[in-house]
Amino acid sequence: MTYGEKWYVGEEIFSSILLSAVNSWIANHYTPQGQLNVDLDLWKSREYGKIKASIYGFTSDLHNLAINYCLLNETIENLEVNKHKTRLYVGLLLENYFTNIRSLYDFLFHLIKICLTDTQLKSFPGKDSLNNLISFSKKANNEDKLPLRVRQFLFDIQPYLEEIRTIRDAIIHKGKEIVITKKGDEILIRIPKSGLYSNDTIFPNILNCKETDYNMKDYLREMTISLFKNSEDLGLVILSELFEKGKFNWNIHSITNYCMEDFTKFMLKQEKTFG
Numbered sequence: 001m002t003y004g005e006k007w008y009v010g011e012e013i014f015s016s017i018l019l020s021a022v023n024s025w026i027a028n029h030y031t032p033q034g035q036l037n038v039d040l041d042l043w044k045s046r047e048y049g050k051i052k053a054s055i056y057g058f059t060s061d062l063h064n065l066a067i068n069y070c071l072l073n074e075t076i077e078n079l080e081v082n083k084h085k086t087r088l089y090v091g092l093l094l095e096n097y098f099t100n101i102r103s104l105y106d107f108l109f110h111l112i113k114i115c116l117t118d119t120q121l122k123s124f125p126g127k128d129s130l131n132n133l134i135s136f137s138k139k140a141n142n143e144d145k146l147p148l149r150v151r152q153f154l155f156d157i158q159p160y161l162e163e164i165r166t167i168r169d170a171i172i173h174k175g176k177e178i179v180i181t182k183k184g185d186e187i188l189i190r191i192p193k194s195g196l197y198s199n200d201t202i203f204p205n206i207l208n209c210k211e212t213d214y215n216m217k218d219y220l221r222e223m224t225i226s227l228f229k230n231s232e233d234l235g236l237v238i239l240s241e242l243f244e245k246g247k248f249n250w251n252i253h254s255i256t257n258y259c260m261e262d263f264t265k266f267m268l269k270q271e272k273t274f275g
Helices: 019-031 042-077 084-113 118-122 130-138 140-145 150-174 217-245 260-267
Strands: 003-005 014-016 181-184 186-190 251-256
Touching: 014 019, 014 217, 014 260, 019 042, 019 084, 019 217, 019 251, 042 084, 042 118, 042 251, 042 260, 084 130, 084 150, 084 181, 084 217, 130 140, 130 150, 150 217, 186 217, 217 260
Parallel strands: none
Antiparallel strands: 003 251, 014 251, 181 186
């Protein structure tokens, strides 16, 4: 992780408003040794601990997403592995990728707490579920229990949560497998709804195309970019709320690893890899 007065923009660096907001929050409340720098009531210190753990978990899963992409890419390009094993490996890596995206969304539940008042934090739902929090935010008598910006954010991300939950539930809870086919230079993916040889799919049509077999690269990119847009929107919400509440010292943060350059090129459509 890097931080400083300005972002270094490069393909090997992932710069993020959300990472900047949440890591600056840690710097404002914790010592470099990981200890709280002020005495807090027990309930609040526990909540802060959950927030900090979620920040580290979110960051780790961002790294995992980049690593998973690179491994997926290199598995497809490795001609030394026979095609039957390649298909099995790719299927597993795709499952990991989608569940990883869902995990990243789940961590946002605790990150929202950063911008709440003590009163709002005490009334925050105990169940670690964004869907539960969305339901909570829609109740008329809960309007003052969450900032308006947070309630709007939750309303905006609901369709994206439904999309990734549909995929995650099909894979994890229903035991559905991703069917992988190749058409020319394209790799296509589908999760059959009614049967292996059916012409339907469980995958949400986020690409707005007529076919039920989706281009794997385009599908992963679209879902990942949506995740990043939503997480950055939350970063702006957190910063706006914190700045309104008083002085907040913040630095800009980025992450990097040996897979980040390939991952960034993939997001920017600059890579020359699989279809």
